[in-house]
Amino acid sequence: MFFFLLYQILFYLIQPIIWLRLLYRSIKNPAYRKRWAERYGYCHSKVIPKGIVLHSVSVGETLAAVPLVRSLRMRYPDLPITITTMTPTGSERVLSAFGDDVSHVYLPYDLAGSIRRFLSATDPKIMIIMETELWPNLVHQLNRRKIPLIIANARLSERSAKGYLKIKPLMKRLLRKISLIAAQNQEDGERFIELGLRRSQLAITGSLKFDITVTPDLAAKAVTLRRQWAPNRPVWIAASTHFGEDEIILSAHKKLLLQYPNLLLILVPRHPERFLEVGALSSSMHFEIITRQSGSIPSDSTQVVIGDTMGELLLLYGVADIAFVGGSFVNVGGHNPLEAAAHALPVIMGPYTFNFKAICEKLTAAQALLTVQDEVELVDKVSMLLNDADYRRYFGRNAVEVLDKNHGALDKLLEHLEPYLPQRRR
Template sequence: MLHSVSVGETLAAIPLVRALRHRYPPLPITVTTMTPTGSERVRWAFGNDVHHVYLPYDLPGAMSRFLDRVNPKLVIIMETELWPNLIKALHRRGIPLVVANARLSAHSAASYKRFSGFVSDIMRRITLIAAQNEEDDARFLELGLTKNQLEITGSLKFDISVTPELAMQACALRRQWAECRPVWIASSTHEGEETLLLQAHRQLLTRFPDLLLILVPRHPERFRVAREMTMKARFNYIMRSSGEVPSRSTQVVVGDTMGELMLLYGIADLAFVGGSLVARGGHNPLEAAAHAIPVLMGPHTLNFRNICSKLHEAGGLITVTDVPSLVRSVSALLSNEHYRLYYGRHAVHVLYQNQGALERLLNLLEPYLPKRSL
């Protein structure tokens, strides 16, 4: 059983689940989530190849009944969802629990320390934590984990790739949508960002009249809001779900479909990754980096601090702070191909340099899984 609470954790889990299915074909896999968007991503990625259910609230009776029904032989929790009653129930039943791709911010660690006795008791019941980096490793040790419960594997988020099939689809869609015009994408946007991005796009159109913006809100409930904002701002737009092909006069495509973000990145010349111009902590820039295109983000990148630091240090990430700086950066990238290629090349290089977490994690999981047939 693998638990990924929502979209971000589910995206990180996809390569792991695919690798487990490849290595252990007869192994039944149950994926649990807590949100409808996470559930949609599971269904999009695996269809009926895995069993999906929602994990119940962390109440003793509910967890006991759930485990009776699912009867897992191994439980993997993505990132750091520490559910006390689930952890206690698994320990009581002798079911191994592995926390994969684990991270622990300084803020979260400080919060946990206020309940050090309780947290230490929970920690000792976890079989293994596969931490993303040395900082996370040290914080888990401070909370009571022992060295033999901890391994540093790196971040699974680096273990993504553009498959040949996806590259072909993106190439075909680019020819169909915008063969001879520039395209930029603003992805995973939140309340307060779409307005700023549309203002920037209006200014950019004065210099690049053929420019196409693909605007993809983070959550499905914002699809309608983004459409209304785009319409109110008097842009010529279409919805991705309509199946229409953008005409030469189309200025904005509102991405209102699930599971297509990697494809849409593939037709863009550059990407702004949202949740970062507003204080939401930012979203994953590596999906854009995988396409070797420049990545822009606002200053709020707490959720991906280490990844963004690596990208920034390597010249693979441009930080913008407001509409004027966003317009300046996008203009510079669109008007200078060498500058654009430079940032795209450095972004994808960071991705390649830091891959390998998946293989390390699979090796750690091997003792808890059935023997592979040769």
């Protein structure tokens, strides 16, 4: 109880620092200056109460939640859905995916008063949190109001688990207030058990990220875009790149152009506030560039397309022959390789893939993922794949097979959610 009180006091004390951080981030993305009231639970006019609240902190989690939200809307058409995020980027992804079909606000900071206001406004029948966002005040208030809390698509890395073990008594009390943790795999599940979760609170459902699908409409758009952009050119994509990776990618592309003069690179930074920065970097390295947002069609002399739009990554993967997935050359932990795999692309990643450890192990074992340590190896692997179409197809086919074999997490999760929701109409 003492540590919980200390946590609350400290969180209130650091609010001025949080405001300064928001203002600092707003220099590159003005959206960080807006909607501050939502961050403190003031959202009565923006939500429809007595439904489902689903929280996804990142863009990746929002993408994984798309099939879940659509299935919930079909199964429980009378229940309103509110989706919460923490960033403008996540907010934009929700709006582009669902429009007016759901309510959307920021999840408030984990302050007692803010959480109470938020729960009074939403009054949910259930709250679902994607992956592992454990906020003590939120968990406590949900438990106090007897609102079921489900952690869906839950994962807990070895690194995070070691950190939590240092405060195991606190974690045990927190975990015991959660209704159900639906873990991605047994390894993650056992880490939660070690921290104090009861086995009756655990379900192993698999990863929702394996339930990604390329719809016929999206596939048709990708084919059309490929014919417009590069009907007779090889294309590789570097997606979700972070600061420190773009230089490596562009330097590798410069070397590859010596062997493949008509090679086109689609470079997609992870964060929208870096779009202009990466475009400027590309130009400074003397590449001929265009931006996706401009609507221009690459000419024969275009060497780089900057993917500076939101919600189009899955489409852009469909234009490429080879994919590098970012966040893996820097110590971020990598991003989701399955979006590329869904298009039957051979996938390349750097050495830092701990965010998707189990998924990457499956892809590597199936010969669908190539891991590279540096720029030299990246150039070598891309060149090898460009030289041999059969080799590309082999890796791409293996990637799709991994998706197919691990499909089904969504149905398992929906089955586990049923006891916590009103009986649906059949």
